[in-house]
Structures are given as structure tokens and as C-alpha cells.
Amino acid sequence: MIQITVIQIDNYGPWTVTPQPRRESDLQALQARLYADLNLMFGMHKGLVFYTRFDNLIAITNGIDLLTHQKIQDSIKNRYPITISMAIASSKTPYKAQKLATKKLQEHGSAQDEGRREVLDVANELVMDGYVQLAHIDINNITERLTDLESAYDTYINVNKVKLMLMEELKKYDAMLFFIGGDNFMCPCNGMSEDDFLSVFEKIKEKCGVELKAGIGIGKTAEDASNLADIGLELIRAGKTGRQVCTLKQEGCEILSPLQKRQIITD
Amino acid sequence: MIQITVIQIDNYGPWTVTPQPRRESDLQALQARLYADLNLMFGMHKGLVFYTRFDNLIAITNGIDLLTHQKIQDSIKNRYPITISMAIASSKTPYKAQKLATKKLQEHGSAQDEGRREVLDVANELVMDGYVQLAHIDINNITERLTDLESAYDTYINVNKVKLMLMEELKKYDAMLFFIGGDNFMCPCNGMSEDDFLSVFEKIKEKCGVELKAGIGIGKTAEDASNLADIGLELIRAGKTGRQVCTLKQEGCEILSPLQKRQIITD
């Protein structure tokens, strides 16, 4: 089971143009800092946040209780001109968990409902003995192939193409995909096997010639999983693995075996 | 003429994994704050920065001189564990300007060259009497159609699809497209006409059913243009314009008439 928190700025759109449109560089700074702070605060409890649409963010929060969520919600209210609402849900797959969380949030009213402020609710239950599976994916040799050759914007378009292809392929496995800078993507992927990833990578290589690799980490929290995924990626880079995926699992982390997983998940 | 600055973190990839992979929530906070700070600092001189790939950023910097760039470069070195390199270029279109700037930066060595640090160079010349044309594009009724109905991640995928389609269509006009949060995009588009935008929007509507609108601002600086684009968008939202585009121009801003522009640009 993975625990996902959907975070939404309350009534943000209208605020950005009231009483008149606010300076764009200020809004960009505001949104970026909100994202940074959420990562620092959830990060202090081993969570991980993705910026998504900046006014709607998605976080992996295994092991983080309701009180800690409330504390973070308060801290944002105390230091920002806006407030946030949050809904938490857990499920066997990341996609399903965020879907449940979003639904719970939507029950409280529209994102642009003036009366809806600082919702904090749980869709089903907080995860006690779950695990997080994260794949840290990157593009092979992007610096030599793109960054140092193509224009900054063309490289950016390329990365966006790969990103969208990955999003669409991985959704078939109920996994999500987030860009984390450079040529790096982070993919919450409870239930996926190494072969699933190799199959996805093969498809993308066929479509656009880009080769990918992934360190996969399985841990009790987003931080544990992310650290292991990073190490897995380093092992691939160092040529210490036979193939372009490498899974590392935290000790004591009870999960079903990778080979069995797909069947079960796709039930 | 529009002035573009390409910003690159020096040798960032290797740093993130030395001596071992750094915690992801810290890296996300670092990158987001760098982006926020660059917007605040360039913003104080009427510039505007886009996060792009976070380790490679693109800024509109009309009216911002070399000394100010250097001051910003120093300030990052003084407050961050990393340094940045920057190259500035100007051209009739945003795409060409960033291409020139990237090329100038690449001449100084690879993004992952250990010896290349804090480059600051100008490809051709700083713009004295140019202008910035910015389109602030958003998706019609996204809150009702997506945010309040679909899951957070599905809405996100949708926005990413629209983004990539816009990037590809707008590149044909030598324009760039950046996501700025929610359902909003900012498009540096010197040389494009309102009809060009309507034509792009029509294509996207046919492809995926999404309807778009755009306030277009023309001003001496990114801030001026962005403010006008915002007001244009508000006018469309208020039903005060006959169509889904609305252009506002800063007084004293010398540009060629919209009707004539396309011909010249496409030479």
C-alpha cells in the first residue's frame, strides 16, 4: 500500500488576478517556494512532493500522520498569502491512491469555491505497514547527445516528449511519472516489475530513439525508496548491472515478489 | 528584438551524486528556490525567468545589462552550493535568440565540464530599443471540466498533452512555450500575429477538443509585456473582446504592425 496526499491551493486562480493581475515573477517565486517548503517539511518526515501543476501538488506520504499534515497546513497559512487543502488516500497502486484522494477533496467543493478553505481529510485509511516503490529514470547520455549540442529549448522539447510518452505508458501500470529536473523523472510504481520497465523503455526507444534506464527502490517511506532508487541508478551508470534496471529493497520491507506482483495488481 | 538569457547550473548532475546521491527532497527544494530567487532578482529589473529543466533555465532579459547579470551570478554563488553560467543573445524571435545564447554557452565547454564555472558571455549584442511580445495562454473552463471532475494526475496529463502540442505548433513560428502553473502557459512570441494564435488554437481544438485563449502583451520589458498580456486575458474572460485573443501594446513601444509581421519573420 502506498499513501498519497493531494495538495491544492484554495481558490488560487481568482486570487492571482484580484484586485488585478499580480506580477508574474512574484507568482513564480511564490509557487516555487511553496513547493520547496512542502518538500522540506514533508521531507523532514521522509515524504516527497512533486510540483505537478504548482497549484495542485502530489505527495508520497507513507508514515506521515494526520497531525503532521495539519502542522504543515498551518505553517503554510502562517507564512503565505494563500492556504492549502489536502486529502490523503492509500491504495495498492499510486494512480489509484491519488484518484481516491482527489475524489475526497472534490467532495468538499470546487478548487475555486470561496467557502472551501483548509480542508484536511482522509479517503480511506493511513498506511501503517505499506511500502513505497519508486523508479528514478533518466535519459542515457543526454549531456553529450542533447544539452551540449542542441539549443536549450530543443533539448527541453525533447525531454517533454519523453516525459509525455512515459506518462502515457506508465499509466497503463497504474504508475505516475513526475519530472524532477535535468533529464530525471521520478515514478511511484508500486506493483511494477523490472520487466515492465524494460518493456516501457523498449517502446519509447522504438518511438523516438531515446534510451532510458531506471534505478528502482523499495522502502518503507518515499525517502527510503528514493535513496535506494538513486543507488540503483548509480550501479547501472557504473556498469555493475547487466541491464538498464536495478532494484534495491530496504530490509524488513515486506512486499510481494516482483515476478508475482503484476498478476496480483492487475486483478 | 528580444533578449534571452540561457542559464545553466555548472556541472550539476555530478554534484547531485557526489560523494553519494543527495536526498531528493533537498534537491527539489534547492532547484525550486534557485528558480524563485532568479525570478525575484531578474524581476527586480523587469525580467522574467522560466524553470524549463531547473538546471537549464531560460529568461527574458530585455533592458538588463551585463553588470546586473554578473551581480545575480555572484549572489547565487554567495548563497548556494552551486554556481551558474549564463549567455545572453538577442534576435527577432525568441527561439533564435535562445539558440544563439545556447551556442555561445556551449563554446565555453560542456555543461558537465569540471573546469567551466561561472561563464558570463554575450552572443551578439544587448537589446537597447527592442520589445518583448508575450502571450499568456490558458485553457477554457479547466476547473469545471477537469480539476473538479478528473483525478489530479489525469488533469496533469491533460495539461501536459496540451503543453506539448502548443510547444510543437508554436515552434513553427519561432516562439517558445513555458508552463507557469495551473492551466497557464507563457509564450514569448515576437513576430506572431493574433491570427497565428487563432490558427494554432484551432489545430489543438481539432486534435484534442481543448479550447484555448490568449492575452498578448507587447512591451519594452518582460514585465511590461506580461502585465499587458494578463490584462488582455482578463478582458477576454470578461467577454469584452470579440474573440479568444486580445493584444495590448505599451505606449512608445516601436514595433511593426501585426499584419506585416508574419511576412518579415518568415523570410
Add this chain to the structure above:
Amino acid sequence: MIQITVIQIDNYGPWTVTPQPRRESDLQALQARLYADLNLMFGMHKGLVFYTRFDNLIAITNGIDLLTHQKIQDSIKNRYPITISMAIASSKTPYKAQKLATKKLQEHGSAQDEGRREVLDVANELVMDGYVQLAHIDINNITERLTDLESAYDTYINVNKVKLMLMEELKKYDAMLFFIGGDNFMCPCNGMSEDDFLSVFEKIKEKCGVELKAGIGIGKTAEDASNLADIGLELIRAGKTGRQVCTLKQEGCEILSPLQKRQIITD
């Protein structure tokens, strides 16, 4: 027992002038953000940090373990151009605890020792069942008496005079005193009684005519104690207490009184 962490930027002085003096506004921003981040990160675990000399900070860290300290130390290294060392100690009084912590830090070398980096050590033991006693002190009617009448700088001098007097008087009780903005001071004061504070306030009133009041909170962590101290101060402001001190204690918080002050506290 109160647990204190002494935090020190490693070899900071020399860094600020290498290779030449760094811009002062950058250094002020750097130091202020370090302070803000430390408060956010320790705050997520119910700690509280005081800026003290900015390159040497003092934190109350009851309930915060070594791993969390290490995580914060790493996070600073990952996002700042400087690193920090920390030593933790516990004692019956705040002054003694910081003294032990400082001594432990000094054993590892000078603050300006190039080789000493990221020390993390514990002087005696981490507090398991201790408590934090905090007094939130403010100046009566400062807005009417000073802020709205005197010049900004004269009010500032006045606040500094009161601060130094408080520091000197409170040290006699092994308490510390930190300025937290406006006319507010926060005083870690395990072992002091309400009468002790009234006696200190009387002395200061005689010396310079300034009248003070204090909400005193006793809790398991700095956050708990601080919240209770705030509520105590509000009760005094609302005229709900007979005198200028008001102590509130968290349920289940077992304390002993060094000098028989227990009776007074629990009255």
C-alpha cells in the same frame, strides 16, 4: 531536564571574505534563510531555534534524536554553500545545557579550524522524559509608548537596553534570553518560579521604568511550552490574571523544582 543544541557554521568568518569580501546584502540573506530553515526543520519536530549571533545559534531540542539532527545537517550541506556543526547537551537548566554543548563542540576544534567540518556530537545524553519551560516576555504598551512616538532607531535602542538587562538578570537563574522580534523575548527558564520573574521585572522597572509581563509555558517540547507561554501571555493581556505572570503546564509533564520552586509552579 532541557535539551539544548548549539549550532555553529563551520569556518564561516574566513569564507565571507574569500577570495574577497562577499556582498553584505547576500550574506544577510544567507544567514537569515539559514535561520528560517533551521526553525522550519527543527520546528517540524517541535524544536525552536534562536538566531543568537547568526553564525552561532542555540536551539531547544527536547524529543529530537540524533538521526534528525544529522538529517538537518545534511539538508544544510545540500542547499547552502556552508556547512554546520552541532553539539547537543542536556541539563537541569538551559544555561548549563548550552555550556556543556559548547564545550563538547570546542573539543572538536576551533570555529575557524579549516579541518573541522560537520561535527555532530552529544555531551551527555539526549533527554527522554524531560520538559521545557519557556517564558514569553513582552513590554507593556510599547506601541503607544514607543513605536508610535519615538523614532524607529530610538525604540530599537530601548528594546536593546531592556534585552541586555533581562539577559543579565536572568542569567542569575541559569536562564537564557533571546529576542524574537517587536518587543518580544523568549526565555528558556527551567527551574524558575513566577516570583523569580516578578522580582526580575521589578528590578528592571526600577532601573528604566519599563514594565514587563510573561506567559510561562511548561511542556514536553519547545513547541508545546511556547504555545502555552503564548496563551498565558494572552490571558494576562485580557486581564484574566491577577498579576503580570501566568504559568500553564502541559498535562502529563512531570517536572521537579531545583530550589523548591515546584510548589509555586504547581499552585
Add this chain to the structure above:
Amino acid sequence: MIQITVIQIDNYGPWTVTPQPRRESDLQALQARLYADLNLMFGMHKGLVFYTRFDNLIAITNGIDLLTHQKIQDSIKNRYPITISMAIASSKTPYKAQKLATKKLQEHGSAQDEGRREVLDVANELVMDGYVQLAHIDINNITERLTDLESAYDTYINVNKVKLMLMEELKKYDAMLFFIGGDNFMCPCNGMSEDDFLSVFEKIKEKCGVELKAGIGIGKTAEDASNLADIGLELIRAGKTGRQVCTLKQEGCEILSPLQKRQIITD
């Protein structure tokens, strides 16, 4: 002529306890970041801000016009839950300038007047051809004498004692004194001579045995003066000056000679 801006958070005290006291670590983070941001934004235009009481700040703003002040005021409103008011004044001495600025601000209402928000006013006139004189003062051998020997808190008390003595002595010269971290003080001191400083330092040495030195910079802006003061201090540290003060002046900066200044100022 030096230009001073007095900055005040609007109605801050009541906000911090509405509807109930806000968490102290959040408030400390908020205040510290406001200070950092003001330094970054004024710093981009060569100004320098001192934190003073955090809710009341003092800035040196020679060369910074009203529009830039307004932009900073807007940026704070766009990114913080609070707003700021500002009054600008100029005078021959720093003390007089802040006094005029404070008076102008007070004319608009109390710091805790609910109706007073985002005041921006000028007491007399903005400085066009003035200069800033800044002394960067530090304590001789503090690391060896205090930081590495005494407890963190005792060193802090010592620095506070020296600070208050300096404040009181320097006020006689219409100069101000701000702590900038470590053992460093920044003193806006238009009109003071090197002998004045030596005389002040002598008094303090007699009173408490602490020896001080000062680099003095004279420049068109706070940044220029501060940079020169830093270099002056480095020259003293390197033993390149005969005495414990060293003045450097920016070329083209028209001021009266140091020896003549005192007479004129004290008119």
C-alpha cells in the same frame, strides 16, 4: 546626504495572535525570510537592510526611487500573509534621516491601526547626489578570546554588551549601529571622522576591555560603501594600516574632507 527607508509590518502584533497565537518557529521563519527578501530586492538596487526589530526595519536606500520601493512593497504583498508600510527620508546624518522617516510614517497612523496599510511616503526628498558612509566594525580576536573559550551564550552576552555600548556612543555622532552576525556591526555614519571612531573605541576598551577596529567606506550607494568598508577592514586585518581604522572612498563621490566634517555636522 544619506537616504533612509523605515519599513514597518502593518498591524503585525495583532496578526500574530489571531485567531490564536501562531507557532513561534513559523513566525521566526516568516520574519527571517522577509528580512532576507528585502535585502535581496533592495540589494538588487544597491541598498542594504538591517533587521532591527524584524517588524520594524531600517534600510539605506540612496539611489533607489519611489517606483522601486512600490515594486518591493507589492512583491511582499504578493508573497506574504502580511503587508508593509514604508517612509523615506534624507538628511546629513543617518540618525536624523530615520527620525524624519519614522515621523512621516507615524503621521499615517499607528503601527497597530487596522486601517493603515501599505503606506508609501517620502518625508522630504529622495537623494540624487548624496553619499553613504558605512563603518564595518568588528571585535579583535573574538574567536580566540571568546568563541573557542566561553560558552555560546556567554559570548553572545558579551557581543550584546559591546553592541549596546556602541549604540549609545555612536548616537552622540548621529550614527546608527546594527549587528550583522558573528562579531560584526555595520554603522551608517555620514559625518563621522576616523578620529571619532578611535575615540569611541577607546572608551569601550576602557569600559570593558574589548578592542575594536573599523573599515570605513564612502560610496554613492550602500553597496558601494559596504564593499569599501569590507576592503578597509581586510587591510587592517592584514596589518597594512597604521591604526585600527581605514577609510576608502569611491571615486567621484563628492564629500567634505573627514577633518572638516565634524564641525559641519554638529552645526
